[in-house]
Amino acid sequence: MVEQEPATLDAVFHALSDSTRRAMLRELAGGEQSVSALAAPFSMSLAGASKHVKVLESAGLVRRRIAGRTHYCRLDAARLAEAEAWLRYYERFWTRRLDTLEALLKAEDERQREGENP
Amino acid sequence: MVEQEPATLDAVFHALSDSTRRAMLRELAGGEQSVSALAAPFSMSLAGASKHVKVLESAGLVRRRIAGRTHYCRLDAARLAEAEAWLRYYERFWTRRLDTLEALLKAEDERQREGENP
DNA sequence: GCTATCCTAAACCATATGGTTGAACAAGAG
DNA sequence: CTCTTGTTCAACCATATGGTTTAGGATAGC
Numbered sequence: 001m002v003e004q005e006p007a008t009l010d011a012v013f014h015a016l017s018d019s020t021r022r023a024m025l026r027e028l029a030g031g032e033q034s035v036s037a038l039a040a041p042f043s044m045s046l047a048g049a050s051k052h053v054k055v056l057e058s059a060g061l062v063r064r065r066i067a068g069r070t071h072y073c074r075l076d077a078a079r080l081a082e083a084e085a086w087l088r089y090y091e092r093f094w095t096r097r098l099d100t101l102e103a104l105l106k107a108e109d110e111r112q113r114e115g116e117n118p
Numbered sequence: 119m120v121e122q123e124p125a126t127l128d129a130v131f132h133a134l135s136d137s138t139r140r141a142m143l144r145e146l147a148g149g150e151q152s153v154s155a156l157a158a159p160f161s162m163s164l165a166g167a168s169k170h171v172k173v174l175e176s177a178g179l180v181r182r183r184i185a186g187r188t189h190y191c192r193l194d195a196a197r198l199a200e201a202e203a204w205l206r207y208y209e210r211f212w213t214r215r216l217d218t219l220e221a222l223l224k225a226e227d228e229r230q231r232e233g234e235n236p
Numbered sequence: 237g238c239t240a241t242c243c244t245a246a247a248c249c250a251t252a253t254g255g256t257t258g259a260a261c262a263a264g265a266g
Numbered sequence: 267c268t269c270t271t272g273t274t275c276a277a278c279c280a281t282a283t284g285g286t287t288t289a290g291g292a293t294a295g296c
Contacts, residue, residue: 013135017128018284022204029211036242048285050243055283069242069293077212080205086140087202093147094195136254154272166255168274173253187263187272241294246287253282264271 008060012083015059020044021052025075028062032074126178130201133177138162139170143193146180150192 015021024038039049053073056062060079065072133139142156157167171191174180178197183190 009140010135010137013131014283016204017131017135019128020284022127025208029208034242035244044284045286046243047245047287051284054244066243069291071243075212077209080209080212084202084205084209086134087198087205090143090147091195091198091202094193094198132253138254152272153274162254163256164273165257165275169254172274184273187261189273237296239294239296242292243290244292245290247289249284249286251283251285254280256279257277258275259277260275261273262271263273264269266267266269 008079009083009086011059012061012079015055015061016083018052018055020049021056024052024056025061025080028073028075032065032072034070034072036070038073126197127201127204129177130179130197133173133179134201136170136173138167139174142170142174143179143198146191146193150183150190152188152190154188156191 016025020042023041027033027038027041035050035053036046038053039046042049053062053064053071057064057073060076062073063076065074134143138160141159145151145156145159153168153171154164156171157164160167171180171182175182175191178194180191181194183192
């Protein structure tokens, strides 16, 4: 996990940094949706929502299936998993650091207890 | 996990969407660093790097401790954990969907086997 | 064929972002 | 006190972003 594809992560995290797009992903977690269905909940032009879908798509977070005149979108979990892996990798460091801190505190605590009972 | 603090997640994911900032976080995973130490690896003015640190800070990802004239930064894992929780929450949906799909395929497979051996 | 529907494309706008430089400021070092 | 170091601030610039409106391209329905 040494930042293999920065551009990809850039795009994924950027796509996630907008609450409209996160809401769309949330909707897609329930299943495939057309672009207009995805756009419906927002007080925004369809063209505007379509741009958001495009951002999600070009980040690799959703895939598009065109059936006639309607475009159906569905989640592509792989890229989200990549992002999560990134976070989890570093979380390992933090928790390790926290564990170390905890161990130090415990050791110190025990040293003090020994002092109390000579 | 129903998008409680969109602004916060906006800021966190936006902060993560830049490879310079991710590299800084990676550096901070190893321990506290001064701003100039964080800036050193990049071919960028100190002021530019300082802005990145500020973005990380205002997203709540790092905390700053000022000692004399040097500013020391360290990770604050809480917000990163929030972001990871967001991803993991939705990952649950995807994996559940994948599990469902797998179960359906398996059932279908078994039905076909039964057909082979009447 | 005609019309309504789904969606994208293009042009445009305001604002945000990532970068620069130069100045300012506080605090160690001599 | 002076000089250097660590850092931010302010002004500026180019480009990206999120939104709009209008127009256009397929396709479904009548």
